[in-house]
Amino acid sequence: MKNKCVGCGSIFQFENPDLPGYITKEVYEQREVPLCMRCFRTRHYNDDKQIATFDFDYRKIFTKENVKKSLYVLVVDLFDLDHSLIFQEEQYLHNVPLLIIANKYDLLSHIISKDKLYSYLQKYFSKLNYSYIDILIYSIYHKEDSLTLQEILLRQDLPKQIYFIGATNVGKSSILNQLFKLNNKDFYEITTSNYMQTTLDEIRLSFYEKTIIDTPGVVRGNSFVNYLDKKTFDKITPKKPIKPRVYQLNPGQTLFIDDFVQLNFIKGNKTSFILYIENNLNIHRTKLEYAQAKYASLKKNVLKLPTILEQKLLGKKMKYLVKNNLDQKQDVVFAGLGFVTLHGEIEVEVICYENIDVYTREAMI
Ligand SMILES: Nc1nc2c(ncn2[C@@H]2O[C@H](COP(=O)(O)OP(=O)(O)OP(=O)(O)O)[C@@H](O)[C@H]2O)c(=O)[nH]1
Ligand SMILES: [Mg+2]
Numbered sequence: 001m002k003n004k005c006v007g008c009g010s011i012f013q014f015e016n017p018d019l020p021g022y023i024t025k026e027v028y029e030q031r032e033v034p035l036c037m038r039c040f041r042t043r044h045y046n047d048d049k050q051i052a053t054f055d056f057d058y059r060k061i062f063t064k065e066n067v068k069k070s071l072y073v074l075v076v077d078l079f080d081l082d083h084s085l086i087f088q089e090e091q092y093l094h095n096v097p098l099l100i101i102a103n104k105y106d107l108l109s110h111i112i113s114k115d116k117l118y119s120y121l122q123k124y125f126s127k128l129n130y131s132y133i134d135i136l137i138y139s140i141y142h143k144e145d146s147l148t149l150q151e152i153l154l155r156q157d158l159p160k161q162i163y164f165i166g167a168t169n170v171g172k173s174s175i176l177n178q179l180f181k182l183n184n185k186d187f188y189e190i191t192t193s194n195y196m197q198t199t200l201d202e203i204r205l206s207f208y209e210k211t212i213i214d215t216p217g218v219v220r221g222n223s224f225v226n227y228l229d230k231k232t233f234d235k236i237t238p239k240k241p242i243k244p245r246v247y248q249l250n251p252g253q254t255l256f257i258d259d260f261v262q263l264n265f266i267k268g269n270k271t272s273f274i275l276y277i278e279n280n281l282n283i284h285r286t287k288l289e290y291a292q293a294k295y296a297s298l299k300k301n302v303l304k305l306p307t308i309l310e311q312k313l314l315g316k317k318m319k320y321l322v323k324n325n326l327d328q329k330q331d332v333v334f335a336g337l338g339f340v341t342l343h344g345e346i347e348v349e350v351i352c353y354e355n356i357d358v359y360t361r362e363a364m365i
Contacts (some may be wrong), residue, residue, distance in 0.1 A: 002028075007039030007191035009201035009214070020200045039191040042198065056201060056216045061163055062092040071159045074130075075101045075166035075175065078108055078117075078137075079238060079276075081124070081364075083223045083335045083357070084167040090128075097159065098132040099152060100125060103171040106139035110241050112365045120364055133158070140171065146178045153179075153210065160210045168196045168217030169225065173203075176214055180205065190214060194237055195230050222357040224260070224336030227313045232305055236260070236337055238278045244365075245275040247285060251346075254291040256284040259303035259311075261334050261352050264288050266321075268346030276365070277338035314353035322348045322360060329363040341365065 010021030021036050028034050041047050077084040114137050121135050138145040164172040173190040180187040203214040250270050255263045284302050324342040331339040335357040352358045
């Protein structure tokens with residue numbers, strides 16, 4: 001199939017480097033399995049060029065005809081669970097055979113057991129009314145997970161056409177690379193990257209007597225990924241197991257997660273705030289009065305990210321008051337950045353940007 005790039009699924013074209021599928025005629029003719037320029041650069045220079053036009057129509061995945069003969073594998077990112085659900089397409093997910101893969105478990109495997117997480121996810125997804133066949137807690141770094149996935153996908157009682165769907169960057173293509181590498185060491189890998197919109201069109205792969213189709217991830221608004229450049233996004237993305245960072249705070253104290261989020265402890269007794277964010281992110285602890293009075297100098301010397309340009313895109317800062325009850329344990333989530341777990345009877349003011357979703361949920365860990 002030489003008309004499509006095996007890395008991203010785009011149809012090749014020789015005219016416009018700013019559109020998907022661009023390749024020079026020379027390279028196209030030289031290579032048996034050519035890669036478009038964007039995939040080539042992503043793989044070799046870690047530099048994925050943003051493509052100007054992108055208009056994959058997700059409705060075609062869910063036509064009546066497809067629904068009758070397909071299994072849908074919904075991949076979610078455990079570290080950004082709520083934001084990795086594909087809400088624009090959510091309406092379709094209620095009446096289709098669904099397997100859920102909760103990916104990137106390696107980031108949390110040392111702090112929450114599979115059993116505990118499974119119960120949490122069961123409760124979480126039952127609220128959404130999906131009729132899923134199972135939830136597979138998964139990591140691309142755990143080979144046994146790929147073996148389990150293979151076993152499920154090859155089940156004779158499940159459809160022969162299998163769509164991998166989900167938000168961008170949750171790891172759909174990475175999972176498929178692992179799955180295919182189990183069987184064929186020379187498998188020509190799909191391009192993956194830690195940024196939005198790596199896969200640009202359907203990629204069809206034969207898998208024993210079945211067909212697996214990788215799809216471009218849906219871009220979600222209101223998450224940090226949409227407003228940060230690649231370099232900053234890389235800094236906030238955990239790649240190693242997350243080390244929870246515990247802060248014992250008194251009321252009147254403030255925690256800055258660089259300049260992404262500010263947590264002001266307003267009311268309550270001394271308590272612990274547990275942060276689940278990228279291990280190297282800069283956290284600054286100070287007094288609330290000092291934070292207010294000296295913000296400009298803190299910004300200049302300590303709170304360097306996001307950059308001024310990124311801040312403009314993120315919008316103005318918003319304040320949210322979060323109340324936690326005595327027996328309650330809840331997470332405050334900052335979409336795309338991570339979460340903080342709150343304990344005890346307290347009130348916390350959370351400051352974040354207007355374009356980022358900030359919300360609470362029952363504590364995951
Ligand atoms: N820690 C961890 N990272 C993962 C895992 N799976 C994927 N990733 C990383 O997640 C990022 C996105 O992976 P992709 O496979 O490109 O994601 P995708 O869902 O195909 O993204 P689109 O093609 O944009 O829809 C990459 O940096 C991967 O290395 C995992 O199990 N654990
Ligand atoms: Mg992909």
